[in-house]
Amino acid sequence: MSKQQKYYVVWKGHVPGIYDSWAECQLQIKAYPDARYKSYPTKAEAERAFKSGPGSGKPASAAVKSGKAAINWDSIAVDAACSGNPGVMEYQGVITKTGKQIFHQKFDLGTNNIGEFLGIVHGLALLKQQGKTTPIYTDSKTAIAWVRNKKVKTNLERNARTAYLFELVDRAEKWLKENSYKNPILKWETESWGEIPADFGRK
Secondary structure, three states: OOOOOOEEEEEEOOOOEEEOOHHHHHHHHOOOOOOEEEEEOOHHHHHHHHHHOHHHOOOOOOHHHHOOOOOOOOOEEEEEEEEOOOEEEEEEEEEOOOOOEEEEEEEEEEOHHHHHHHHHHHHHHHHHHOOOOOOEEEOOHHHHHHHHHOOOOOOOOOOOOOHHHHHHHHHHHHHHHHOOOOOOEEEOOHHHHOOOOOOOOOO
16 A cells, blocks of 8 residues: 655754655654654645744654653564555564564565564564563554454455465464563554654555
């Protein structure tokens, strides 16, 4: 699914300005104390906001004022991409702060929601192996609900093309039922923070 172009205003960062991709914006705010930034749907809005200063919007760093939590950079982020829905699907997990890939899977046929679900469970299992309670970010409310309920609800047909995918889904559901974890599963606030660091960048 294509995503709408966004523009990112960085009021406080390494190089303040307006950026047309989350990746560029991220470079300006990583490891910058109290970075202030926000995404806008049009360049004109972004330009007005940049000139007006951070008081004109709700930058993500204004966690207490906006009622939303600030980004926990000591985390991993997961995301999925699907060419058609269903279609060729892949998911990945990355280190939120650096964007470094830590796992990746690709399937001939799947859905975005299944990919998001498998990404979360893959991350949980990996972190449990490592003995870590690191938070996991996802931008999918559906996947969060599936993980919470330990059950995938999908209309995708089980057939020869999806056999391996459903094998992993069944394994993931079984893992959730048999294991406990302390890792917070957090919703990535795309409207405030821009695209999740694990985004595949298909616009």
